[in-house]
Amino acid sequence: MTASAALLPPAFMPSDYGPGLRPHVGEQLSSMISVPLTDLFPRFEPAITAGDPADLDRVRAETRKSLANVDMSKIGPGDSVNILASEHGFGLMGGWPYAEMVKTIREVVIERTGCRKVSLRLAIYRGFREADEVAEHFGFEEAFEGSVHGLGPFDPGVEVDTAIGPMYLIKRAFDGSKFIHAYYDDPREMYFNRLLYKSFKSFCMSYARYETRSVYHSLFGNRSGSIIPRALFDSDFIQQRYAFSSVLRTTPMGVIGIDATTDLYAIDRRITKGHLETYGRMQRLFAKIEDCVAIWDGGRWGYYLHGGGLIFGTLLTSHSDAFDLDKPVVAGFMQVPGAPINFSRHKALRGIVVNQAWVGAGIPYVTMPFTSPMYIVGEEQAKLWREDPTNPLLMDRATVVDSLEQGIAMACEKGKTDKLIVFDGSYGHITCNRSMADLLMARAPEVEREVADTLLPKWMAQRGLA
Amino acid sequence: MAVVKLVADYAVEPCIGCRLCDIVCPSNAIEMVGRKPIIDDALCIGCGRCVDRCPEDIMWMEERAAPLTVTVRPEAAPQDAVLALLDKAGIDPAVSVCVCTLTPASEIAAAVVKGAKDLEEVCAMTGMRSGCGIYCVAPALRLLQAAGRDMKPPKAHRWYPSTLSLWDVPAEALARYPDAFIEEDRKAFDPDGKYAPLPENAR
Known part of the structure; x- marks a missing residue:
């Protein structure tokens, strides 16, 4: 593994809908590292930019x-x-x-x-x-x-x-x-x-x-x-x-x-x-994560913050193969009668620590703190969440913490996990801790085979692209 | 059911009377009187859209003295009428129409059966649209349409009568888009084959 100390993600736009800019997770915690995606999937081609x-x-x-x-x-x-x-x-x-x-x-x-x-x-x-x-x-x-x-x-x-x-x-x-x-x-x-x-x-x-x-x-x-x-x-x-x-x-x-x-x-x-060839591999790799705490650390709504090029919502719904069109529902409003899916619930997601992100502002997280404990860093952010009309009940369940370290410690203890993954806007690498990096490295070859041999031909055929 | 903790307020003097707050209010809680908005606290469902929309930045949300619970209990309306309306609209009673408040379709239908005449009254009775204000609208409009309500859109682009659903897709469109999973989804979401197009949407 060629992981380095955590790379800083591209700077993001300040907004009325989010808190004042805070130091990124990688700047606060020396234990965080960046795992190049090419370590996981060597076939990934280089990009012309990842935001520099x-x-x-x-x-x-x-x-x-x-x-x-x-x-x-x-x-x-x-x-x-x-x-x-x-x-x-x-x-x-x-x-x-x-x-x-x-x-x-x-x-x-x-x-x-x-x-x-x-x-x-x-x-x-x-x-x-x-x-x-x-x-x-x-x-x-x-x-x-x-x-x-x-x-x-x-x-x-x-x-x-x-x-x-x-x-x-x-x-x-x-x-x-x-x-x-x-x-x-x-x-x-x-x-x-x-x-x-x-x-x-x-x-x-x-x-x-x-x-x-x-x-x-x-x-x-x-x-x-x-x-x-x-x-x-x-x-x-x-x-x-x-x-x-x-x-x-x-x-x-x-x-x-x-x-x-x-x-x-x-x-x-x-x-x-x-x-299907690239994001498909990453989505299936997320599905191999059995337990983790996710950290929101960016300048948009939490669902839409990227980590390794995929939004947090992809991790949240990685319990299902999103690309398999035989499944009528992965997440959604219309449900199969008698078999509803709560797409805010994923057993592998043991907690969410909000270092920085926009508040709901139109994006509902209604059931999330009930199924994945949420830890909001700092009173400034907590105040924004309390005043967010989209999620009036969220702060009844979420916990306000004084620091990122405190939030991570509480989330990991409650969730019985030592794996951290950060959604900080990064492409080309994933910001995470060593334990998560080891898991991703161990599982990537299996995902590569699964996607190349079985899933990709199926996904392509389902879309008339075989 | 919505638990409304916030209520809108504004500074009267600098208000320029632009009416934009009134136009975006989902529950008719704002009435313009003499070019000034009058906010009915009992109807305000706390969505905050007026505050965000105000070009003069002179509106705010403040905490209510006590949370307002807004709901129509499904059993408060005749259940046979509620279920018949949902069947006609092709909407499963258990589905959360408003994902922000987790308001089920059965509650929206109950509000219509109990007499809600338009979208604004449904919102005021159930608290739907107190969150994002977007994704719950079409099912509610469809239930109003299925109940025979007047679907003429109100002034000032408050809403348009968009109620198309999976059940309305005409045969010509099925032929034009054969890979759109229309038939497959109809079987998945309506295994008993009880839903049909709304007559008003037939082409």
Whole structure:
């Protein structure tokens, strides 16, 4: 094992929705180490960046290289073009690689088409202040000469007729004559999207009103929900305005390039294949963890903090193979009658220590402290959680601790485990302690064989990619 | 059931009367009178959306003197009517429609059976939407639609009548998207084959 002292993750954006920035776990505890993912899976290819700001020129160059082959003939000098960006891209590796791709798209479109009216539409999750924070932090006001607007699920909608019926998108997203789908391929909630046409998901989430998001999550299953973003994308409304897609491609190692073309279905097939090969191995490795304490240590909601390129939610739901489409539900709202799944419950997760993370702010953790004891470091964070309307009962169960060390000690004692894994935004490596590193190293070869010989052929065949 | 610990308040003098707090309130707890919001504490379900939305940053949430428990007990409504409504909407009674408050579909249906006329009244009666305010909406709208309520959207984009479900996907769409697992999910979630499309959503 070539593990080193814990590497610092990319710096993250300060926010009204989170506590003041605290030192990272790796800065506070000398016992934490970073395990390179290539020690676990030597077949993983190197990335062009895992978030180091010095690598942004590579992202810019890759974006230009990919866009050079894109047919932009749908955009004329007289058009007004919206570049649609989604908030979670700014949570990947500090957000700068995605921001760089977005800025470069604008430059190239202006150069290639003569169109000067190129605006940014920043789709955020729920907080009405998120878009302003993102625009300021990443310098979008300057890069887009002030033509930047946020989009949220509560904004005015527009009815769109689709093959399955009417749905509602956000009007402002499509108030230009054309739009560009500027996306990232982080599989994120693979337990919901199941890697079924994930590249289309923004059309029923980021760009959609809250009612459409609710239909996707609550009135369809994990698998069948994939029809909704495709029906929206294929609608006349979208196709009349769609110019092309540009996607920041990732593996658990980091950014591997940019994939841009007018054919989003082709991009999706490439992404799905690559993700099953890489994120699939990591997800199955998480499934081998029998007991652990997780530490949240980043600048987004706890569910969505990355460790080894996978979000915490992936560990939480690793009790099921998210990619096996024979299973109707891994996590979700629609349930098989008589066999409900509580996706906030995983016996291997013995506790959660919150060093830093956004509070709920729209993300419910209702049952989590009942099934996985939570330890909140510091009164400042505890106060934010107490005032979080999304999780009014959480602090009735969570424990406030004075220090990270105290939280870890209490969690490990109660959970009867000595294994720690940190979700600090890292790609290319996992921040953990020695005990966890030893377990991951011991189990990785078995996962490699299992995925290569059995699971990957099955996952591919289930998606018509064999 | 929702246990509401917080209630919204604001500073009257600097309020510019923009009405954005009123528009995002899920339970009709805010009424604009003379370009100033009047907050009905009894209807406020503590979601905090008005505070987040306020462009002047002059609203806040404060702790209630005593938590407000908001609920419609399923047995408070005729059970046969509740179950019939859920069957018509194609929603399992046990599923948590609001994952923030863990409010089951049976409670939402009971609120509708007891007379809730629109989404805002369902929220005020059950406390749903006091959390994220997003993912519970379509099932509640579908139950209102199944009960024959007026689905004309209210002013100011409060909500749109989006109620499509797995059971509504038409045959042409099944043919167009054969890999969408529609038939498979219908069998998984409705093994007895009792659910059907809502007539209003038929194409």
